[in-house]
Amino acid sequence: MADTRTTGIPFNVTQRSQTKGGIGESTLRPDGTLKVTGEFAYSSDMWHEDMLWGQILRSPVAHAEIVSIDTGEALATPGVYAVLTYDDLPTDVKNYGLEIQDTPVLAHGKVRHHGEPVALVAADHPETARRAAAKIKVDYRELPVITDETSATAPGAILVHENRDDHHIGHAPHPNIVHRQPIVRGNVEEARKRADVIVEGDYYFGMQDQAFLGPESGLAVPAEDGGVDLYVATQWLHSDLKQIAPVLGLPEDKVRMTLSGVGGAFGGREDLSMQIHACLLALRTGKPVKIVYNRFESFFGHVHRHPAKLHYEHGATKDGKITHMSCRIVLDGGAYASASPAVVGNASSLAVGPYVIDDVDIEAIALYSNNPPCGAMRGFGAVQACFAYEAQMDKVADALGMDRVEFRQLNAMEQGTLMPTGQPVDSPAPVAELLRRIKAMPMPPERQWESSEGSDVRQLPGGLSNTTHGEGVVRGVGYAVGIKNVGFSEGFDDYSTAKVRMEVINGEPVVTVHTAMAEVGQGGITVHAQIARTELGVTQVTIQPADTQVGSAGSTSASRQTYVTGGAVKNACELVREKVLEIGRRKMGTYHPAWATAELLLEGGKVVTDGGEVLGDLVDVLEGEAVEVEEEWRHRPTEPFDLRTGQGNGHVQYSFAAHRAVVEVDTELGLVKVIELACAQDVGKALNPLSVIGQIQGGTIQGMGIAVMEEIVVDPKTAKVRNPSFTDYLLPTILDTPTIPVDVLELADEHAPYGLRGIGEAPTLSSTPAVLAAVRNATGLALDRTPVRPEHLTGTAASA
Structure with missing residues (x-):
């Protein structure tokens, strides 16, 4: 695994400390050893004395009226402490949601998707809770399902939400359309006349699951003050809090949340899953309640990546x-x-890709349907668009008889390019250089499954299934680049x-x-340290557990945490440093005039001048003192896109990655082996190079997954997950x-902390179309969907 780190545009990042383990070093994760040895405590490992287990009863159908619910037999089951339905919710606030509060805590009146929560059970053993949930009798009257744009917007179509009142309804052309964002610049009709x-x-683009290793889990503990303490795996503690407290009828300060070990996320933990349910059961029973999904439940318990058409x-001239x-772009939101x-906003505003195109006409919409709910996943709308526009780049280059990489470079954006929204790209945009670098990388050897010791079938399509020894295997190479x-x-x-x-503490x-x-x-905890x-020139740094006793850090998503929370940590450290130096000037300034006149730094536990002269020891300065700062940090503001033209400075920063995929395809069986996925990416500043890689x-691997294997399959007739x-x-x-x-390139963004x-997310975009381009190159097939399956390559199904 190569790490070719290249510094491009110079940028002065002041290294205030030479202390080991600072910015720019590949420091190891403090939780790494515990995780690989199985000693790390995830949220599913939590335990509490006298703990009950929660279980959720989910709808077996995708769209139906709820005629009746009978919980009597479940309540009579020995070991069951509580059974809750919609009618047992404690307040008038019975819905939640990230932006639009349209998701019921428990279904009422009808269910809208396969797996929707209908009732809750708390029991003294998880198997007891499951058996009791199975005894709840629900009478459903099934309704027709909305599964695509045609059924969603047809005359007389059933409405997924009958009484919408959210702020998007005014510009949505149909009640079954969640949001619409057009982006128009220039004149496409006139530009079309100039095209040769x-x-x-x-x-x-298929529906992808985040497939994190640790299913949803958490522990709710009722407190003596009438509140509740919730220990949970999530991506955004404060967003959860704002949705949970109103449903429970509690002030936010009585819902205390602590982050527990998280086994991956990728967007799937931005929405609530079991949080409210565990709290409701804990408050009803007066006992701690733990909920842990199994893998089957997890597929129904979180949102997925939007499938798209x-x-x-x-x-082109x-x-x-x-x-x-x-x-x-039509995204199915479920x-x-x-x-x-927000996914619509990203898909539309990034729909042109990293290219200079003056005349554009873009429309993106998201549907309401009875398919599984879809929301955030790594890449967030830009992934679907990148798959399409990169396939188009290959098609246009082929139509012109041009080299595919050179065609992209000819049209590549750079710093100063206007986005289709009219926003200038005001930091490095090395698109052409990234493409040059991946094309220049050495190619993997041909027929590498052959060696003097015999054939290594692991290097072939089909792998250890031993389906081929090279017969019918063809190599393909593909390129792609993306913007996020x-x-x-x-x-x-x-x-x-x-x-x-x-x-x-203890003399240090x-x-x-x-x-x-x-x-x-x-790896945020590593970077914060x-x-x-x-900034503070110390060796010992303690990272406290994340909870709601400190101000919000926003979501761990949108590639934002190192930028925004890292920026907040940097800012708070700078303020602490100034306060420490003020104490030093007060305590020790009389001993050396440089205390008052020199630029002072903290380095290796010492106070030093910018020339390196040691003025004092931090232990002496801080003895008997403690300095603490809590500080918010904001990046420069953005603005909404105009709902008619899509113009506006809607984004903070852009990131770029390019991939070259090399694949081997067994054209007889339709099997694909990805041999290499080379990547070039600009990271601004690699705060921790090892973590960056x-x-x-x-x-890259998540993008490869959607290219050749990953898809949640939903029955188009019943909207059930198969x-x-x-x-x-x-x-x-x-x-x-x-x-x-x-x-790795390091072309600093002067607007960002350390230039980072x-x-x-960026590598997830371009790896998918690069793999598909390589498979097309190997087979000559016009493949237009993800994931590509064996039947698409062998003619046993309609290929693109």
Whole structure:
């Protein structure tokens, strides 16, 4: 795994401390050893004396009236302490939601998707709770299902939500459309006349599951003050809190939330799952209640990535310049809104990709349907668009007889380019350079399954199934590049809070950092310690558990945490440093005039001048003193996109990644082996190079998964999920993982802390279309959907 870190545009990042473990070093994760040895405590490992177990009864149908619910037999089951339905909810607030509060805590009147929660059970054993839930009798009267745009918007279509009153209804062309965002710039009709070639394409992107390792879980403990303490795996503590407290009828200060060990997230924990249910059962029974989903329940217990249908048109002149682009993106949001409006905003505003196109006509919508709810997942709308526009780039280049990479480079955006929203890209945008770098990387050897010791079938399509020894195997190479926004957009007040304390403990200066950031595997706790060491010149840094006793850190999503919460930690550390130096000037300034005149730094537990002269020891300065600062930090503001034209400065920052995929395809059996996925990405500043490489490789594999294997299959007639298990929902394993050489550029964004750029999502975008492009290159087939399946490659089903 290569780590070719390249510093491009110079940017002065003041290294205030040479203390080991600071910014720019590959420090190891403090939780890493515990996790790989199985000693780390996840939320599902929690235990409490006299604890009950919660169980959720879910709808077996996708759309139906609830005629009646009989809980008598369940309540009579020995060991059962409580059974709750909608009628048992304690307040008039019975719905929740990230933006639109349209999701019922428990179904009332009807169910809108397969697996919707209908009733709750608390019992003294998990099996007792499951058996009791199965005894609840629900009489359903099934209704027709809405499963696509045609059924959603047809004359007389059944409404998924009969009484919508959210703020999007005014501009949605139909009540079954959650949100619509057009983006129009220039004149596509006139630009079309200048085109020498025009290429169109229809694309389908499958529904992907976040497939985190740790299913949803949490423990709710009733408190003596009438409140509740909730220990839970989540992505956004304060958002959860704002949704939970009104349903419980409690003030927010009586719902105390603490982050427990999180086994992955990728967007699937932004929405509530079992949080309210556990609290309701705990408050009803007066006992701690633990809920842990099994894998089957998990598939119904969180949102998924929006499946999408996309129609694109591009035109270009014979010399290779793109004249125009038009597209229509239809995202299926499922039964409830979740993050669909924001996903629409991302999909539309990033629909052109990282290219200069002056004339565009874009429309993106999200549907309400009776399919599973969809919301946030790594890449968040930009993934679906990238799959389509990169397939189009190959088609246009082929129509012109141009090299596919050179065509992209000719049209690549750069710093100063205007986005289709009219917003200028005001930081480095090295799109052409990223493409140059991945194309220049050495290719993996041909027929690498052959060696002097014989054939290594693990390197072949089909792997250890031993289906081929090279007969009918063809190599393909494909390229793709993508653009992803960083941070929350469209006028959202995106901020984070950090509390930093510095004091002397046992004769050593110690810094404590406290934020509400959800550590979901991205390595934020490591980076926060690195920032504190850099800014405050200490070795010992303690990261307190994340909870709601400190201000919000926002969601661990949108590649924003290092930027925003890292920025808050940096800002708080700077204020602490100034206060420490003020104490030093007061205590020790009389001993050396430089205390008053020199630029003072903290380094290695000492106070030093900018010239390196040691003026004092931090232990002496802080003895008997403690300095603590809690500070919010905001990035520069954004604004909503105009609902008619889509114009507006809607995003904070952009990130870019490019991939080259090398695949081997067994054309007889339709099996694909991804040999290599080389990536080049600009990260602005690699705060922790080892973690940067890990993020890029992880995102790359998630993108590969949707290209060749991952899809939640929903029956188009019943809207039921057909494969809610890891037996039938296929995921890449270590045996499927290719070589992933990574070339990291560090072209600093002067607007961001340390010049950094959000990392985690961008590689998920371009890896998917790169793999599909390589498979097309190997087979000559026009593949237009994800994931590509064996039958698409062998002619046993309609290929694209």
